Amino acid sequence: MALATSLQQFLDRQSIPYRLIEHAHAATMREAAHCAGVPEACVIKAVLVEDDDGFMLAAVPASCDVELTRLSRAVKRPVELATESDIMSLFTDCVRGALPPLGSAYGVEVVVDRRLDAMADLYFEGGDHRTLVHVTGEDFRRLMPEARHARISVMH
Template sequence: MTIASRLQHHLDATGLPYGTVDHPYAATASECAQAAHVPGDHLAKSVLIHREAGPMLAVVPSNHQVDLRALQAILHNPLGLAAEEDMDAVFDDCAHGAAPCVGAAYGLPTIIDNSLSGLDTVWFEAGDHKTLVKMKGSDFDRLMRDASHEAICVH
């Protein structure tokens, strides 16, 4: 079980309780939810967004996709999905494709879908393809309180 170093430092600095859940290797967020036997709408996945002002992180449930049109309307800026190389550069302490959803740990502005607020439990990538971080929903809400909260996903 591996937590990315910047994520672990950030989580420890907040003082919020969290645990980890090991699961068989899974390449995508949806596969991760299945492998860990957690509800897909309670597993937060991160999507790196490219915009003129620099990268930002969009966070949606693992069984949803970012609605780029809605996000562009909210931000009033042209944007698109970041390239894989950009993900690797930003999340350089993580396995390829296993980026945590806590943008603050990486100095990224973050926008999170409203559906991930007020849940009983939330899981998210720890930085590898075999470990999730598990938090009580109220603690996750506090962890993400500085992120923008909007309706940014489609099923």
């Protein structure tokens, strides 16, 4: 099991208890949810977007897709998906496509979908395609005090 160094250091600095869940290799967060045996609605998919001010992460349930129009309205500026090279340059300790939603660990702003607000337990990518990090919903919210919360997703 591998946890991205930046993510591990961030969680440890914040004194947040977490549990790692190892699962079979999964190419998507929906697959990761199924492999780990946890509900898709509780698994966070992080999507990197960019605008004229830089980069931000959109954190949505694995059962949903980021709706860029809604996200643009929430942040009051147009956004578009970041490139793969942008992702790799920001998340240097993560495997390609395995983004944790904790932007503060990487100096990136985060917008959290409101569907995640009431979840008692949340799971997210640990930096590879084989590890989920489990935290309580309360602890996740404590990790993201400056994150915006808005309805930014649509169901698959």
